[in-house]
Amino acid sequence: MNFTKMLGSAMGSIYLWVVGLTLGAIFACGFLSAPVIFNASSYLSQAGITDLYMTRYASGVLMTQIFVKFNSVLKAVAIFILVYELLSFNASSKKSIFLLAIGILSVVLIFAFSMYYTDQIIAMQQEGAASTGTEEFESIHTQSEMVFLILFGTLSVSFLWRVFMLKMDIPSEAKKTRGAKK
DSSP, X not given: OOHHHHXXXXXXXXHXXXXXXXXXXXXIXXXXXXXXXXXXXXXXXXXXXXXXXXXXXXXXXXXXXXXXXXXXXXXXXXXXXXXXXXXXXXXXXXXXXXXXXXXXXXHHHHHIIIIIIHHHHHHHHHTOGGGGGSHHHXXXXXXXXXXXXXXXXXXXXXXXXXHHHHHHTSOHHHHHHHHHHO
């Protein structure tokens, strides 16, 4: 195996690792943390803590801070995805427009979430609790959730497609050797 192939294989592994970590973080933020944060008062009262009540507005402020911190990571991931996908597309003898497109879509979704939706939500929160009870806020919030969910989907497709491609790219001698051992 030549150095270029080894480097490409190592970068492919790092790419899968980064995308996998990002998927885990999206899952942790959106599907694990958010329901707990937004139902904090219920959990606290179940634990016998009745002197601390958290409004939905306060829960939203806390959740927003989680996303503000996560957005820094997402932006770095977006740059990594963009660079990797462009280099991979240019270097590959089997060019995949699909993978390039799904990578670019992921980058667009990351920047939309981290630079538009989060900023819009923060601006409305700074206007006070009444501003977060409006239809406009609900619309922005719902859109941000959809963008986050679609991002989870695009990254999942990218991850699984690349794993599938790795599996299919095993040299024929290695496949024969593995088949003989069974």
